[in-house]
Amino acid sequence: MVPYNRETLFRAAQWIVTSKRRVGRKIRQLVGTEEECTLILTELYRIEDHLRRARSLRVDATLTLVDWLTILEYFQWRCAYCQAEPFQVLLHILPQDTAGTTPENCVPACRHCKCSSKRERTHVMKYLATLHYQQAEQKVTEKKDPPYEV
Numbered sequence: 001m002v003p004y005n006r007e008t009l010f011r012a013a014q015w016i017v018t019s020k021r022r023v024g025r026k027i028r029q030l031v032g033t034e035e036e037c038t039l040i041l042t043e044l045y046r047i048e049d050h051l052r053r054a055r056s057l058r059v060d061a062t063l064t065l066v067d068w069l070t071i072l073e074y075f076q077w078r079c080a081y082c083q084a085e086p087f088q089v090l091l092h093i094l095p096q097d098t099a100g101t102t103p104e105n106c107v108p109a110c111r112h113c114k115c116s117s118k119r120e121r122t123h124v125m126k127y128l129a130t131l132h133y134q135q136a137e138q139k140v141t142e143k144k145d146p147p148y149e150v
């Protein structure tokens, strides 16, 4: 696991997502250390490759850098399947050409699990259930918000 400052890492990721820019100097300024800068750019290039491919396949390409860092953190930067190895690749749960590159379809994996047909899916299923629960909860909260009184 790479040591990093969660707050600055997410602040930099948020800046990249909202500004749609990636100025090395600015990112370095936001994160503080060279290691964190490399870390954030590595993950940015990783997801951009997958997003480009998803767009060319004309499927959903909605995963953001903030989403991806949140997913990595959820799995503690380890393989989502075996939970033993540090993650090495972004893996699509369902084939990318049908389900796209979205927060619901991307998890970190080690190379071994990526190539294995007998992946242990318990943790991934639990993650998806948590995600769906959060989305449902968000909808309820939005409904509960009282309308502005005139």
Ligand SMILES: [Zn+2]
Pocket (backbone or CB within 6 Å): 079, 080, 081, 082, 083, 084, 085, 109, 110, 111, 112, 113, 114
């Ligand atoms: Zn694994």
